[in-house]
Amino acid sequence: MDITLEKASDTNASLKITLTPADYKPEVDKKLKDYGRKVQLKGFRPGHVPASLVQKMYGKSILVDEINAMLSKTVSDYIRENKLQVVGDPVPDRDSADAIDWDSQTDFAFSYTLGLASEFDIDFSDLPTVNQYEIQAGEAEVDTTIAELQERFHAHAHGEEVGEGDTIYGELKQISGGEFTAKTAFPMNQMAEEAKGQFVGKKKGDVVTFVLEQAFPDEKARANATGVKKEEAADLTGEFTFEIDDITRHEPAALNQEFFDKVLGVGAVENEEQFRTKVAEIIKSNYGRESEQLLRLDIEKMLIDNTPILLPDEFLKNWLMEVNEGKFTPEQIDEQYDDFTKSVKLQLIKNKIADKADIKVDFEEVLNATRQMVREQFGFAGSEDEEMNKTIDRIARNYLMDEKNNGQNYTSTFNRVFDDKVIGYAKTQLTTASQDITVDEFKALVENR
Incomplete structure (x- = not known):
């Protein structure tokens, strides 16, 4: 086997490989013998197919496979052993490869174009x-983080009047087109903005008359507000009443020992400082x-x-x-x-x-x-x-x-x-x-x- 590297410039080169029968024939002959032992052909006992017939049937394909495998390994080994800074993949000269006569040639020449990176060093x-x-x-980041933690570990409180972020509990009744009724909860943050004014400021015991699909145009939110399945909520439309039984809201957690323990673990700190x-x-x-x-x-x-x-x-x-x-x-x-x-x-x-x-x-x-x-x-x-x-x-x-x-x-x-x-x-x-x-x-x- 003969291998030569020809550099056209710092970044371009060609790798030429020449193979003779001494390079590939031993392995090809070995594989032909293996085929001869395994191949089954009508008229011959297993393992007794004549070598000439095995050669005729499989010789070319075995030769091509063996040389391709040899070339792949040879190119990779040469690049690694010579520490070539190859970028991209070696590109074979397909014109010369297509011109090979696999039936009669015994010596084979192959060429690959290589893209190289120029030499460099790191000092x-x-x-x-x-x-x-x-x-x-700083203080601003600490204040913001603590405020976020207070919201995350919020407490529940009962309100006297409905606010925009509250959840209101009560009885929902249909007054047009049906007899639907349910004890349910309305999260105000899921209600349409234009409908909130009908509820904000109301107190326990107040009754609000409203159009359900206007308050909850999104069917998923309507299903959540009424407690029915989404596909059933689509049919709930028209005027309803809602009698407010309770008003709950989230209040930021107080800066106390209970809050400190929840956030950092019991006893991690003892005061706000x-x-x-x-x-x-x-x-x-x-x-x-x-x-x-x-x-x-x-x-x-x-x-x-x-x-x-x-x-x-x-x-x-x-x-x-x-x-x-x-x-x-x-x-x-x-x-x-x-x-x-x-x-x-x-x-x-x-x-x-x-x-x-x-x-x-x-x-x-x-x-x-x-x-x-x-x-x-x-x-x-x-x-x-x-x-x-x-x-x-x-x-x-x-x-x-x-x-x-x-x-x-x-x-x-x-x-x-x-x-x-x-x-x-x-x-x-x-x-x-x-x-x-x-x-x-x-x-x-x-x-x-």
Whole structure:
């Protein structure tokens, strides 16, 4: 076998492979013998079909399959062993391949066009500083968060007059076209705006006459208000009366020990000052995760912006057209090409960092990441329960080995672990500057990204 790489430029090359009988014949002969032992042909006992007949029937297809398999492995091995920065897939010269005479040729020559990325290196000491934002929760954010928590842990109260956000309980009676009656509740927030004025300000014992479909034009809301099935609610129309028996509303939870215990756990804090301090810490922690994500994006952008890499643009655009089989026009490829090249360059950079730092990902790391995903998805905290851990392990392994998606679960998890390790390493090599920032300023930064 003869393999030669001919570089036309920094980004374009051709890989030429020449095969002689010594390269493929031993494996082809072995497979022909296997066929001869297994093939069943009328007039011959199993395993006694003449070799010449087996050759005539199956020789060409076995030869083609074997050479194709050999070529695929040879190209992949050559690229890996020579650490070529190949982008896209090697494109075979189909004209020369179609001209092969499989019946008479014994030597075969194949050619592949390769798209290459130009040579580059990563020197962390030459890269600019990246900001790491420390989000500070001010009084306004703490006040807003506490108000939201008070609403979430609201108390129920009884009102004297109907308000827009109340729920009113009473007896509903049909006074035209039927005899429907029911004890029910009207959530005022589900009532049409133009009908609310008939109820707001009314008191217990008051009777309101109204048109049901005008108050609840949505059939789902009408079903909820009347207590019947949705399909039955469509037939409930016309004038009704509603006698108000009770009025309830949500009131924000009071800032007391009961509220503190509900939000943070029993005894976590003892007064409002401690509660506010704890809420501020939680806000900072929650935004800390978002800050880490922004830092990751900033590192990736900085690496792309400061690592000059040339790509074979014409080759890649043609390759994208071919692999997408007419799904995109050349104009659409041009529109999306910039984003595509950024992702290509970023992956090349990450691979270079991993190679220099000897970063690898093994199966146990992928499995551990999947176990953690299962714990988070199903709300399992860290546990010493052996049976629970066995269940988590089984779910994780089944997810990774799911044959229905052709190994995509394993591949996507592997890539996520790989990316995490590369970015984690980059953080230790780069210079980062801590910068305090308010929540609003941070939100603006995220929106601009």
